[in-house]
Amino acid sequence: MRAPGRRSARARPVGRGLLAALLGLLLAGCVAIPTDGRVVAGGDVGQEGARAALRVTAEGPAEGADERQVVEGFLAAVAGLDDFSVAREFLAPDALDWRPGDQTVVHDDVAVFSPTVRTADDVASVQVQIDVVARIDEAGRYVEQAPTPEEVGFDLVQVRGEWRIADLPPGVLVSQVDAARVLTDFEVYFLDPTLRYLVPDVRWFPRLTSSATSLVRALLGGPSTPYLGALVSAAPAGTRLDLPTVQVVDGVATVDLTDEVLDADREERALLRAQLLQTLRAVPGVAEVVVSVDGSPLDQLTGQDAPDAPQLLVDPVVDDRPFVLGAPPADAVAPGSQGEVEGETGDGTEGEAEVEGETPALGDAGPVDGGASVPVLGADGRPLAAPGSSVLRLDRLDPVPVEGTDPLAAEVATGLAVSQDASVLAGLDASRRTLWLQTQAGAAPLPLVSGRGELLAPSFDPPGLPWVWTVSAGTAGSGEVPTVLAATAGDGAAPATELVEARFLVPGDEVRAVRVSRDGARVLLVVSHGDGSVDVEVRGVRRDAAGRPLSLSEAAFTVAAPLSDAVDAGWVTDEQVVVLGREGEEAVGPVVSQVGGTTEALAPTPGAVSVSAGSSARSIVVGTADGTVLRRSGALWLDGPAGVSPVYPG
Numbered sequence: 001m002r003a004p005g006r007r008s009a010r011a012r013p014v015g016r017g018l019l020a021a022l023l024g025l026l027l028a029g030c031v032a033i034p035t036d037g038r039v040v041a042g043g044d045v046g047q048e049g050a051r052a053a054l055r056v057t058a059e060g061p062a063e064g065a066d067e068r069q070v071v072e073g074f075l076a077a078v079a080g081l082d083d084f085s086v087a088r089e090f091l092a093p094d095a096l097d098w099r100p101g102d103q104t105v106v107h108d109d110v111a112v113f114s115p116t117v118r119t120a121d122d123v124a125s126v127q128v129q130i131d132v133v134a135r136i137d138e139a140g141r142y143v144e145q146a147p148t149p150e151e152v153g154f155d156l157v158q159v160r161g162e163w164r165i166a167d168l169p170p171g172v173l174v175s176q177v178d179a180a181r182v183l184t185d186f187e188v189y190f191l192d193p194t195l196r197y198l199v200p201d202v203r204w205f206p207r208l209t210s211s212a213t214s215l216v217r218a219l220l221g222g223p224s225t226p227y228l229g230a231l232v233s234a235a236p237a238g239t240r241l242d243l244p245t246v247q248v249v250d251g252v253a254t255v256d257l258t259d260e261v262l263d264a265d266r267e268e269r270a271l272l273r274a275q276l277l278q279t280l281r282a283v284p285g286v287a288e289v290v291v292s293v294d295g296s297p298l299d300q301l302t303g304q305d306a307p308d309a310p311q312l313l314v315d316p317v318v319d320d321r322p323f324v325l326g327a328p329p330a331d332a333v334a335p336g337s338q339g340e341v342e343g344e345t346g347d348g349t350e351g352e353a354e355v356e357g358e359t360p361a362l363g364d365a366g367p368v369d370g371g372a373s374v375p376v377l378g379a380d381g382r383p384l385a386a387p388g389s390s391v392l393r394l395d396r397l398d399p400v401p402v403e404g405t406d407p408l409a410a411e412v413a414t415g416l417a418v419s420q421d422a423s424v425l426a427g428l429d430a431s432r433r434t435l436w437l438q439t440q441a442g443a444a445p446l447p448l449v450s451g452r453g454e455l456l457a458p459s460f461d462p463p464g465l466p467w468v469w470t471v472s473a474g475t476a477g478s479g480e481v482p483t484v485l486a487a488t489a490g491d492g493a494a495p496a497t498e499l500v501e502a503r504f505l506v507p508g509d510e511v512r513a514v515r516v517s518r519d520g521a522r523v524l525l526v527v528s529h530g531d532g533s534v535d536v537e538v539r540g541v542r543r544d545a546a547g548r549p550l551s552l553s554e555a556a557f558t559v560a561a562p563l564s565d566a567v568d569a570g571w572v573t574d575e576q577v578v579v580l581g582r583e584g585e586e587a588v589g590p591v592v593s594q595v596g597g598t599t600e601a602l603a604p605t606p607g608a609v610s611v612s613a614g615s616s617a618r619s620i621v622v623g624t625a626d627g628t629v630l631r632r633s634g635a636l637w638l639d640g641p642a643g644v645s646p647v648y649p650g
Helices: 016-027 045-052 067-078 176-182 211-220 259-263 266-280 298-302
Strands: 103-107 117-120 123-137 142-159 162-167 172-175 183-191 197-206 247-249 252-256 288-293 323-326 341-344 350-353 390-395 398-401 414-418 425-428 434-438 446-450 468-472 483-488 496-500 510-516 522-528 534-543 549-552 565-571 576-582 589-594 599-601 608-612 621-624 628-633 636-642 644-647
Touching: 067 123, 067 142, 067 162, 067 172, 103 176, 142 197, 172 176, 176 183, 183 211, 183 266, 197 211, 197 266, 211 266, 252 266, 259 288, 266 288, 288 298, 323 414, 323 636, 390 636, 414 644, 434 468, 446 468, 446 483, 468 510, 496 549, 510 565, 522 565, 534 565, 534 576, 576 608, 589 608, 608 644, 621 644
Parallel strands: 103 172, 252 288, 565 608
Antiparallel strands: 103 123, 117 123, 123 142, 142 162, 183 197, 247 252, 323 390, 323 644, 341 350, 390 398, 414 425, 425 434, 434 446, 468 483, 483 496, 510 522, 522 534, 534 549, 565 576, 576 589, 589 599, 608 621, 621 628, 628 636
């Protein structure tokens, strides 16, 4: 997994522990898609060359090797995840149909061999005990899991006087160290249904010269199951690679496809090229993509000019200054709060308010000196903002009041949320039974959702979609089924609330957090079950043609699998989330987890009750039960200003 920080276009090696292993081994003309998203750098060919130098040349079976030595030699031979020709030398004729590509099982770095069992002079069995930490399927989909003991068996027979493996588990078995040496995570890009965003579906492949081919095959195979209906591809149905490999020459990747691609119209061809380029830019040296059929460029075959590159967003960036509910001193006056302007007053009546200058924008702020008190805790154990609190923005270390938000602050005490462009704010009252929404600076907030029981902190859809998400949370073990809600009051209409179908929730589940991704195609959930277990999940969002949320996918990506408990979560990048939880009896703290990848623990934060992140893991803030905001400084957590419900836009 990438180290926490700003996204890099270069693919990353496996997780924190695996990266350490890799570092230990190391020590012994660019075309881009026009985008309004973040700027990302290209791959470093020199570093990838260094990685390639780590490839180990496997040796075949030694003459006279005993049963265990044959199994050990076979495991060493498959560790390179290369062409497996040497590994097949350890197999008996009955096992030559072994398919190494079926799956990759990643285990911790200890394999314990049981004593060899011989059932006859020429038949034996070797059992190996491992702790499995992940599985990768044939399409490169990585499923992390808490370390799970597993026993795998190898049956051996004598072939011309030498022991050979006659029966073995499907796929290949590799240690974390070997995975760090050869496996890399890649982002295969699909489109959201609005055709505004390129959204990654992370896959894991060996970093070999064939990685471009693996990536194109993964793209043409479609998104992972949780994303079906939530993400789409511009490739016409049935489109496949026509040649066995994708050739990369002088920075140009030539993708020769079957005739089905001729059914794509001009816009679809542009979108497909954008998907391919954004996906293949992780392959060192790829700067341009040419799509062809039978060796002829697609544009020539269709008789149309090459379409313009579409303006697609990749991993939208949000403001790196979090918001918080806090108490400025009584004499603090935000700029522009004195004077005269016509408009709606805080109680919703028309009249004149005393302000100076122009009507402030909702995100504008002025400096204020701190002042704090010990907060009261709500029923969920999270602190409530004291009466008279304000919405503050943390500009570096100084809290500054956000102009025009006092009417909202008068109603909300927890669950603060800010839209991605910081133009709309929302929050919950102290009872968590009313969700308030403020759409304009100085305007009276609307009671967007009420009468549906206790609600979760809201989460905004991306700009262009008017929906605010929450959950009528349910209570673990109560027999209730939580209800996922999407509400809107857009275009001056009366508030409306829709139920979002979530068939995976069952009686007794409790949803602890819901966060919509910044592309609007996915939702991050923390769900506690009646049996005491907790899952952190990413599910696809299915919408109608107008963008109204209809349902969440029944299949899910499980993230932060090593955690035994979790209380909150949020998005970091388009493929990274931060989860506040604990593993076993350890202290609570944030972990950064890749969707479809690995998890890295940060320093613990005892007393933490909420977490949020901007556009990188360096931006993570943690809210504590005593009303302190913790901010990252390298590997440490520093006390920031007092406040509750710290949250970034988005």
